[in-house]
Amino acid sequence: MTSTKTGDRSGKSRQPGAPASLATLSQHLGLSVAAISRVLNRTPAAKSIPKATQDRIFAAAAELNYRPNVLARGLRRGRSMTVGVLVPEVAEGYTTLVLTGIEQGLLQAGYFYFLISHHHREELIDRSQTMLVDRSVDGMIAVDTPLRHHPHLPTITVSCPDEHEGITNIVLNHRRAAELAIDHLVGMGHREIAMIKGQSFSSDTDSRWQAIRHAAARAHLVLEPKLVAQLEGDAPGHEPGYFATQRLLASNTRFTALFAFNDVSAIGAVRALREAGLRVPQDVSVVGFDDVQSAAFQNPGLTTVRQPLRTMGMLAAEAIVQRITAPEEHPPAKQIVVDPELVVRESTCPPPAKRLARV
Amino acid sequence: MTSTKTGDRSGKSRQPGAPASLATLSQHLGLSVAAISRVLNRTPAAKSIPKATQDRIFAAAAELNYRPNVLARGLRRGRSMTVGVLVPEVAEGYTTLVLTGIEQGLLQAGYFYFLISHHHREELIDRSQTMLVDRSVDGMIAVDTPLRHHPHLPTITVSCPDEHEGITNIVLNHRRAAELAIDHLVGMGHREIAMIKGQSFSSDTDSRWQAIRHAAARAHLVLEPKLVAQLEGDAPGHEPGYFATQRLLASNTRFTALFAFNDVSAIGAVRALREAGLRVPQDVSVVGFDDVQSAAFQNPGLTTVRQPLRTMGMLAAEAIVQRITAPEEHPPAKQIVVDPELVVRESTCPPPAKRLARV
DNA sequence: CTCCAAAGGGCAAACGATTGCGTAGAGCGT
DNA sequence: ACGCTCTACGCAATCGTTTGCCCTTTGGAG
Numbered sequence: 152m153t154s155t156k157t158g159d160r161s162g163k164s165r166q167p168g169a170p171a172s173l174a175t176l177s178q179h180l181g182l183s184v185a186a187i188s189r190v191l192n193r194t195p196a197a198k199s200i201p202k203a204t205q206d207r208i209f210a211a212a213a214e215l216n217y218r219p220n221v222l223a224r225g226l227r228r229g230r231s232m233t234v235g236v237l238v239p240e241v242a243e244g245y246t247t248l249v250l251t252g253i254e255q256g257l258l259q260a261g262y263f264y265f266l267i268s269h270h271h272r273e274e275l276i277d278r279s280q281t282m283l284v285d286r287s288v289d290g291m292i293a294v295d296t297p298l299r300h301h302p303h304l305p306t307i308t309v310s311c312p313d314e315h316e317g318i319t320n321i322v323l324n325h326r327r328a329a330e331l332a333i334d335h336l337v338g339m340g341h342r343e344i345a346m347i348k349g350q351s352f353s354s355d356t357d358s359r360w361q362a363i364r365h366a367a368a369r370a371h372l373v374l375e376p377k378l379v380a381q382l383e384g385d386a387p388g389h390e391p392g393y394f395a396t397q398r399l400l401a402s403n404t405r406f407t408a409l410f411a412f413n414d415v416s417a418i419g420a421v422r423a424l425r426e427a428g429l430r431v432p433q434d435v436s437v438v439g440f441d442d443v444q445s446a447a448f449q450n451p452g453l454t455t456v457r458q459p460l461r462t463m464g465m466l467a468a469e470a471i472v473q474r475i476t477a478p479e480e481h482p483p484a485k486q487i488v489v490d491p492e493l494v495v496r497e498s499t500c501p502p503p504a505k506r507l508a509r510v
Numbered sequence: 511m512t513s514t515k516t517g518d519r520s521g522k523s524r525q526p527g528a529p530a531s532l533a534t535l536s537q538h539l540g541l542s543v544a545a546i547s548r549v550l551n552r553t554p555a556a557k558s559i560p561k562a563t564q565d566r567i568f569a570a571a572a573e574l575n576y577r578p579n580v581l582a583r584g585l586r587r588g589r590s591m592t593v594g595v596l597v598p599e600v601a602e603g604y605t606t607l608v609l610t611g612i613e614q615g616l617l618q619a620g621y622f623y624f625l626i627s628h629h630h631r632e633e634l635i636d637r638s639q640t641m642l643v644d645r646s647v648d649g650m651i652a653v654d655t656p657l658r659h660h661p662h663l664p665t666i667t668v669s670c671p672d673e674h675e676g677i678t679n680i681v682l683n684h685r686r687a688a689e690l691a692i693d694h695l696v697g698m699g700h701r702e703i704a705m706i707k708g709q710s711f712s713s714d715t716d717s718r719w720q721a722i723r724h725a726a727a728r729a730h731l732v733l734e735p736k737l738v739a740q741l742e743g744d745a746p747g748h749e750p751g752y753f754a755t756q757r758l759l760a761s762n763t764r765f766t767a768l769f770a771f772n773d774v775s776a777i778g779a780v781r782a783l784r785e786a787g788l789r790v791p792q793d794v795s796v797v798g799f800d801d802v803q804s805a806a807f808q809n810p811g812l813t814t815v816r817q818p819l820r821t822m823g824m825l826a827a828e829a830i831v832q833r834i835t836a837p838e839e840h841p842p843a844k845q846i847v848v849d850p851e852l853v854v855r856e857s858t859c860p861p862p863a864k865r866l867a868r869v
Numbered sequence: 870c871t872c873c874a875a876a877g878g879g880c881a882a883a884c885g886a887t888t889g890c891g892t893a894g895a896g897c898g899t
Numbered sequence: 900a901c902g903c904t905c906t907a908c909g910c911a912a913t914c915g916t917t918t919g920c921c922c923t924t925t926g927g928a929g
Contacts, residue, residue: 172915183879188917196918199876218644222590223915226581226884241609243602243803250600254627263645265622268613284529285577286622389807418807425809444602448748448777450784450809531885542909547887555888558906582885585914872929879922884915891910897903 171215180211191217225287233263234471235283237276237293240268242387244415244443245460249294249309252464260472262289271352271385273299290471294464295354305474307467311354319470320486321463325355328456328491329362330369332438335454335493336408337370339501341436345378345406347395347416350385356412363410377402382416392416396423407435407502414439414446414455421449421498436499452496459489530574539570550576584646592622593830594642596635596652599627601746603774603802604819608653608668611823619831621648630711630744632658649830654713664833666826670713678829679845680822684714687815687850688721689728691797694813694852695767696729698860700795704737704765706754706775709744718771718799736761741775751775755782766794766861773798773805773814780808780857795858811855818848 173184180187182204189197190208197205211217225231236253238246250266257264265286269275280302283291290305298308301315309321336344346363349356367374380399382391392411396419399406409424411417417439421431429435431451439446442457466487473481532543539546541563548556549567556564570576584590595612597605609625616623624645628634639661642650649664657667660674668680695703705722708715726733739758741750751770755778758765768783770776776798780790788794790810798805801816825846832840 173917174915184916185880185918186878188915189878192917194918196878200878201876204877220585220915221645222581222585223884224917226579226585226886226914227916227918229884231581241600241606241613243606247600247602247606251627254600254625258626263624266613266625267617268610286580388803393807415804418804421809422807444747445774445777445804448752448781450780532887533885543886544888544910545908548908551887553888559908560906563907579885582914583887585916586885586887588914870929872927874925874927876925877923880920882919883917887913889910889912892908893906895904895906897905899901 171217235288248460249464252461256465256468325362329366331493333366341408343406344408348381349412350382377404389419392419396420414443432500454499457492530576594647594650607819608823611820615824615827666830684721688725690852692725700767702765703767707740708771709741736763748778751778755779791859813858816851
């Protein structure tokens with residue numbers, strides 16, 4: 152049973168079900184594994200091997216259903232063809248769309264990905280990063296995730312303005328986004344506009360808020376502090392927007408329009424407004440953000456600032472692949488900026504002539 | 511530079527940044543990699559190694575930040591600690607919730623997962639299966655995905671009634687689910703109930719339809735063929751439900767209630783009804799299915815049959831881990847059945863006394 | 870006839886961890 | 900003094916690929 156030292160290419164009599172390895176082929180063909188590997192990989196060194204032999208090798212590979220062992224290859228090459236993707240959670244809305252783009256971009260390039268959601272827990276973010284490194288991923292994509300220590304890996308972030316050496320961030324043109332929304336509302340005659348800021352842990356919150364203040368100033372609009380609420384709690388659903396709106400209503404300050412941090416919270420807001428006896432948009436116009444899949448199917452259809460989320464995901468995927476395969480060719484850009492687009496639906500209209508938003 | 515044949519435990523002078531391997535530890539400690547491996551893995555064979563030495567080993571591992579190489583370990587052990595997850599798409603609604611459960615269950619057990627969406631394309635399902643095998647996953651979870659050839663791997667399915675040897679299916683008690691919805695509507699006085707069946711490729715479609723017919727018969731309800739529509743097209747969003755409802759309305763047949771295949775399509779249905787000038791629920795009651803995250807925040811809040819989707823995901827994760835780690839202890843159950851729950855919100859009410867649903 | 874290069878591949882050392890054996894010394898009973 | 904059993908580890912094969920280097924043979928140039 153033990154393989155004799157010389158003479159036979161011993162590849163222990165394999166059972167039919169088991170996957171064929173190079174050794175199996177070697178045995179079958181009477182060639183060395185080295186030659187076979189080179190040919191199958193179309194290595195330059197395969198140049199010297201005659202076409203006839205190459206054909207035999209390919210034929211045998213097909214016939215015996217040879218499948219390279221990814222672990223062995225990864226071990227040897229130091230490349231796992233896998234990237235890690237970090238997201239806050241797999242929930243309706245934002246993440247879903249970005250993920251779709253990432254997946255498409257990665258699979259296209261032959262990469263697989265490990266998905267981890269950290270639920271905004273810092274310690275989980277840290278642990279996830281090191282777990283991914285331990286899993287020998289070739290790179291990481293972090294979506295709406297504040298990285299605290301620099302990952303010693305090629306990394307692309309989506310909507311993470313944190314400064315880290317050599318990390319490219321895919322980011323929306325917030326300036327333009329804020330202007331689109333504000334100008335739309337102001338253009339229809341709104342002057343009392345309530346705002347819902349994002350949760351403090353959300354990476355977009357700050358930059359967006361800056362942009363809103365800028366756009367407001369530009370439109371000679373004053374932002375009444377009482378009309379600024381903030382999403383609270385780390386629940387991913389509609390509730391934070393619902394409660395934030397209730398707080399706005401409780402402030403007893405008149406507003407004819409509401410600009411929410413995202414569509415999901417806007418939907419919560421609409422519900423709170425209705426429950427308070429207010430009609431959307433007749434009494435209060437509502438503008439969301441993101442244009443998630445269900446935005447068009449709300450009642451009323453949600454006017455929103457569209458982020459090209461799927462595109463952003465694809466860009467992230469393409470960027471990480473480039474960074475991995477050709478690190479020097481494309482010197483890391485600090486950021487890649489994408490543009491928003493205003494989608495006007497039914498949740499906005501001119502303000503009521505003389506009517507208190509809060510009875 | 512070449513390592514002398516004997517005497518030194520040569521572990522090429524490592525640079526500080528690089529991760530420590532067993533060889534590094536071996537060099538550092540003056541022990542063989544074998545001993546270190548055994549101790550770190552708490553192998554039975556480590557019994558004979560004195561506590562003092564073990565402590566030294568653990569200390570060094572911590573100090574040098576030793577991280578086992580997963581690829582090497584996987585190669586040797588034939589276990590990758592990775593499972594493949596197959597879903598139709600990462601879209602709002604169903605998948606999202608199941609995925610959350612799967613992730614939680616898997617990470618808890620130390621498993622990572624590769625996610626692939628096949629967009630209902632048969633050829634992609636096949637390719638995905640073999641790609642996952644090529645990636646040496648230890649098992650698979652298929653969600654709402656008809657597997658065409660038997661994967662020669664431990665496999666758990668969620669909502670896939672297809673019969674395959676040794677595969678456990680996590681499935682909802684459809685019988686009960688249909689009864690909950692039908693009895694709720696009939697109990698309020700509805701007799702003309704429209705139905706929206708799922709797409710033909712959706713694994714739940716058939717069993718659910720059987721269950722609905724059964725529940726209808728039990729309630730002495732006749733299902734008017736003109737009042738049965740089916741979701742069409744493989745777009746994941748609300749549109750199929752929207753169009754299906756338009757077809758129902760176009761049939762010019764009176765109905766006072768509508769039971770949709772899932773919440774996402776129910777939302778599309780509500781929009782179509784509104785556009786036709788019908789009020790929900792005053793003119794037409796709507797019942798959804800799943801209880802997705804946004805169901806409660808619809809206008810009106812959606813009455814729905816709740817599937818414990820997150821739980822189903824977790825069950826799938828636990829089952830696949832058990833199947834992988836202790837194949838013989840738990841002989842594969844054919845299925846694991848979970849129970850639905852009726853969530854009554856605002857989209858249902860008794861039918862209008864005498865009023866045509868279609869003007 | 871000699872020399873050289875190219876053609877056509879093979880050998881064996883990696884990659885890093887796991888694991889079946891093996892074995893040197895210590896202690897102990899007789 | 901001998902054998903025996905532990906203790907405390909070490910050796911080396913193995914998982915499947917990749918890759919630097921080497922070895923033959925053949926053909927042509929000089």
